[in-house]
Amino acid sequence: MVSTLDQIFVLLKHWIVSLLPAVLQPVTGVVLSVVAIICVFPALFAISVLLERKGLGRMQNRIGPNRVGPLGILQPVADGIKSLTKEDIVPTNADAVVHFMAPVFLVVVVFMGYAVLPMGRNMTLVKMDAALLFYFAMGASTELAVFMAGWSSRNKYSLLGAMRAVAQMISYEVPLLLSSVSVVMITGSLSLDKIVEAQNQYTWGLPHWYIFTPWGCAAFVMFAIAATAETNRSPFDLPEGESELVAGYFTEYSGFKFAEFFLGEYVGMLSISGLGTTLFLGGWSAPLEVLGFVPSWIWFFSKVMLSICVMIWMRGTLPRLRQDQLMNFAWKFVLPFTLLILVDVVVWRFMGEGWLRWVVCSAILLIAYVGIGRSEMLRKKIGPRSYRYAE
Amino acid sequence: MSIVFWILSFLTVLGGLAAVTLRNTVHCALAVAIAFAGLALLYLQLDAQFAGFAQILIYIGAVAILVVFAILLTRGSDTPTDGIFSRTWFAGTAIAAAVFAVLGWAVIQSVHALPHETAAPEVTVNQIGNALLGRYVLPLEIVALLLTASLVGAVMVAMHEKGESK
Numbered sequence: 001m002v003s004t005l006d007q008i009f010v011l012l013k014h015w016i017v018s019l020l021p022a023v024l025q026p027v028t029g030v031v032l033s034v035v036a037i038i039c040v041f042p043a044l045f046a047i048s049v050l051l052e053r054k055g056l057g058r059m060q061n062r063i064g065p066n067r068v069g070p071l072g073i074l075q076p077v078a079d080g081i082k083s084l085t086k087e088d089i090v091p092t093n094a095d096a097v098v099h100f101m102a103p104v105f106l107v108v109v110v111f112m113g114y115a116v117l118p119m120g121r122n123m124t125l126v127k128m129d130a131a132l133l134f135y136f137a138m139g140a141s142t143e144l145a146v147f148m149a150g151w152s153s154r155n156k157y158s159l160l161g162a163m164r165a166v167a168q169m170i171s172y173e174v175p176l177l178l179s180s181v182s183v184v185m186i187t188g189s190l191s192l193d194k195i196v197e198a199q200n201q202y203t204w205g206l207p208h209w210y211i212f213t214p215w216g217c218a219a220f221v222m223f224a225i226a227a228t229a230e231t232n233r234s235p236f237d238l239p240e241g242e243s244e245l246v247a248g249y250f251t252e253y254s255g256f257k258f259a260e261f262f263l264g265e266y267v268g269m270l271s272i273s274g275l276g277t278t279l280f281l282g283g284w285s286a287p288l289e290v291l292g293f294v295p296s297w298i299w300f301f302s303k304v305m306l307s308i309c310v311m312i313w314m315r316g317t318l319p320r321l322r323q324d325q326l327m328n329f330a331w332k333f334v335l336p337f338t339l340l341i342l343v344d345v346v347v348w349r350f351m352g353e354g355w356l357r358w359v360v361c362s363a364i365l366l367i368a369y370v371g372i373g374r375s376e377m378l379r380k381k382i383g384p385r386s387y388r389y390a391e
Numbered sequence: 392m393s394i395v396f397w398i399l400s401f402l403t404v405l406g407g408l409a410a411v412t413l414r415n416t417v418h419c420a421l422a423v424a425i426a427f428a429g430l431a432l433l434y435l436q437l438d439a440q441f442a443g444f445a446q447i448l449i450y451i452g453a454v455a456i457l458v459v460f461a462i463l464l465t466r467g468s469d470t471p472t473d474g475i476f477s478r479t480w481f482a483g484t485a486i487a488a489a490v491f492a493v494l495g496w497a498v499i500q501s502v503h504a505l506p507h508e509t510a511a512p513e514v515t516v517n518q519i520g521n522a523l524l525g526r527y528v529l530p531l532e533i534v535a536l537l538l539t540a541s542l543v544g545a546v547m548v549a550m551h552e553k554g555e556s557k
Contacts, residue, residue, distance in 0.1 A: 095418075098418070098421065129440055129516060130440045130516050133441065133445065133448065134440075136448055137445075137451075138447075139452075140451065140453065143456055144459075148421065151459075163463075173452075190516050
């Protein structure tokens with residue numbers, strides 16, 4: 001019964017496929033999985049947009065949208081209808097073909113990333129040996145779409161926003177990859193299924209998730225920082241900051257194309273949360289061994305939505321970073337720290353089981369974190385906070 | 392040679408031809424990115440997973456962006472006045488055809504040079520990693536040195552410009 005609920009989507013797919021003649025079966029299987037992904041993740045997008053607006057509202061001491069349905073639940077529907085019926089203005093001078101292709105390319109590339117995420121036991125769309133590399137290849141193609149959008153608008157602000165966005169995405173891509181490499185080094189495989197299975201073991205009822213190891217915790221923090229920057233979320237959202245650049249690279253997009261960019265951004269957020277969950281939070285495995293009866297896909301989606309909530313929380317709390325602060329942070333703190341995490345992983349792996357490796361690895365990381373942080377602060381001459389009161 | 396191969400090679404050749412004959416330089420760069428994507432798909436069709444995804448990650452994710460930045464930072468991005476095809480389309484296509492002829496001849500001749508290759512090998516990422524750090528470690532280190540030198544050079548060029556403008 002429990003395992004039936006766990007595998008319910010897989011069994012449903014097998015049943016539907018078995019109703020069709022043998023020649024159509026492989027194609028139908030793939031199409032069904034793709035349709036499932038295309039239905040589920042935009043639904044999650046609608047939920048996260050609503051969650052963001054209500055959550056940010058509450059953090060800013062106001063209620064979010066509350067007119068459209070009970071508690072504003074139908075707000076995403078209203079947003080969708082609005083963006084579909086708005087006029088699609090393309091500037092006369094804009095490069096029409098590239099202007100049209102940029103949001104399409106972005107959405108296609110972002111949805112491709114879902115092909116390798118293990119969303120439950122046996123619920124990966126494509127089981128690949130080099131799955132993580134595929135995911136990062138799709139993430140790298142997003143930058144080209146952003147550039148296409150900014151350049152084709154023939155607008156100085158758009159181009160500036162696109163340049164900043166691409167520079168930011170390239171800078172944070174290196175720490176993103178390096179923090180994932182630490183997970184790959186321990187697991188010994190690039191396949192996301194094997195990474196989740198390696199974390200699906202329990203010691204004394206507690207799971208072997210990589211976030212519960214010293215290097216895993218540090219790598220998860222670096223991954224989270226780099227992921228927030230890759231998807232242009234606050235506090236790294238200078239490329240789309242309203243006060244600086246109107247709307248950055250999607251200034252000249254209105255109506256449904258803007259909705260496609262919006263969809264692409266949130267679906268990208270969900271996608272990279274999914275990857276962070278798979279690499280560090282154990283994917284579809286349950287937190288405690290006793291909770292193993294809950295279906296695996298519930299755990300996966302709960303963890304993804306938890307990551308989304310943390311991203312929304314960060315957006316409501318932290319101020320925006322300036323472009324040079326952002327780049328300095330990437331190249332001078334996050335990247336050296338991820339390289340140190342790689343060294344830490346090697347020390348962890350070759351030190352053998354026991355409490356000593358926990359102490360040594362944690363000590364290396366803590367001393368480095370405090371050391372780098374303090375030296376950067378000294379360089380900038382930041383002292384203790386001083387208060388001035390109005391006289 | 393299956394239908395997939397013909398479609399993918401058509402895509403790649405179309406991208407390459409567009410890159411040589413279009414007038415707007417940024418369009419040429421985007422066409423080259425399409426050619427890179429076609430190449431990556433050809434690698435994937437030959438079951439070389441690592442090569443295909445690395446091609447997308449490196450060529451489309453980094454090299455295409457580099458090319459586009461280079462075009463933007465020079466004067467090549469001025470909007471062209473009229474026409475889709477550049478004035479030198481014939482020369483571009485002729486040079487591309489000549490290079491293709493030389494490379495094609497070399498590849499076809501190599502069939503005689505390696506007569507003992509039979510089936511395609513099953514290469515996993517694990518084996519590529521082992522080979523890179525085992526048999527091919529010297530080229531890896533030399534490439535790493537080259538990349539470090541180019542990085543240091545880039546930083547020095549940028550710093551030098553900042554020093555001059557003061």
